[in-house]
Amino acid sequence: MKRDLLTLLDLSKEEVASLLKRAAELKAGVNTSSCPLAGKSIGLLFDKTSTRTRLSFQTGIYQLCAQPIYINRKELQLGRGESIEDTAKVLSRYLHGIVIRTYAHSSIENLARNSTIPIINGLTDLHHPCQALADMLTIQENKGKLEGVRLAYIGDGNNVVNSLIEAAMLTGIDLVIACPQGYEPDSKIFKKALSQGAKVEIVTDPEEAAKDADALYSDVWVSMGQEKEVERKKKKFRNYQINRNLLSMAKPDAIVMHCLPAHRGEEITDEVIDSSQSVVFDQAENRLHTQKALLEMLI
Ligand code: CP
Ligand code: NVA
Numbered sequence: 001m002k003r004d005l006l007t008l009l010d011l012s013k014e015e016v017a018s019l020l021k022r023a024a025e026l027k028a029g030v031n032t033s034s035c036p037l038a039g040k041s042i043g044l045l046f047d048k049t050s051t052r053t054r055l056s057f058q059t060g061i062y063q064l065c066a067q068p069i070y071i072n073r074k075e076l077q078l079g080r081g082e083s084i085e086d087t088a089k090v091l092s093r094y095l096h097g098i099v100i101r102t103y104a105h106s107s108i109e110n111l112a113r114n115s116t117i118p119i120i121n122g123l124t125d126l127h128h129p130c131q132a133l134a135d136m137l138t139i140q141e142n143k144g145k146l147e148g149v150r151l152a153y154i155g156d157g158n159n160v161v162n163s164l165i166e167a168a169m170l171t172g173i174d175l176v177i178a179c180p181q182g183y184e185p186d187s188k189i190f191k192k193a194l195s196q197g198a199k200v201e202i203v204t205d206p207e208e209a210a211k212d213a214d215a216l217y218s219d220v221w222v223s224m225g226q227e228k229e230v231e232r233k234k235k236k237f238r239n240y241q242i243n244r245n246l247l248s249m250a251k252p253d254a255i256v257m258h259c260l261p262a263h264r265g266e267e268i269t270d271e272v273i274d275s276s277q278s279v280v281f282d283q284a285e286n287r288l289h290t291q292k293a294l295l296e297m298l299i
Contacts, residue, residue, distance in 0.1 A: 005298060105124040137290050148172065150215070154178050179204070219259050258280045
């Protein structure tokens, strides 16, 4: 039976742990000589811009000896009105998996229902599971564990933090989210996490969240697709910046995380993102290793 990764909860706790272990092996160059995906083709369908997700998947697929095929929706008959259902059935006859980045999460659920090949979520408005996997590897590398590590996310309750909540459910990480009222993460995801005993908390005060944190995490205030909200959100989020003052509230050895791209001077200062505590480029690199481990598991 095919397996998708639409949200992080498509993986079990045990699978996340073994995926992170395998990603660390791949990063260290252990057991990497084989070509597990030789002869296979993976489609990459991106409706939003991307630097890290697109390039790390393209490179990783090549390194596993498969062929990445970048698909421009406008050049498909999809752009002329062919249905997603028919497209999914046809692509399933050629490809061995699809990585998709799009807007509505329901679109990738529809694609997955109509495909017989694995569908991997490369970001929707609601989730960014591949990012959370790389983030977990980065925290594990720096803190030696995930269980009980206090991660403070400062900013918008968006796709990135929704997936971090699911990561907390699967790894035992202790997640505190500081956001303005009205900008909380998805309430269904949050309630599910609470009902399953995950250590996830939402506060409005960034200093309260940052206090004694092992890691501070931020993302842009305005996500792709929200361009009309720029001015309103910039005002709302003015105090939700990771800067020297906020970092001083965290533990002295706290790491600073950001999924990138960053809007320097808005959600994070140059001084902090370029400091020795910042691991943002390790996070970006870890996209490659965790996604290779994911491809090995699903394809
Ligand atoms: N973090 C992330 O997904 O980056 P891209 O938008 O560049 O893919
Ligand atoms: N929340 C951001 C993440 C980008 C990687 C967005 O959706 O634009």
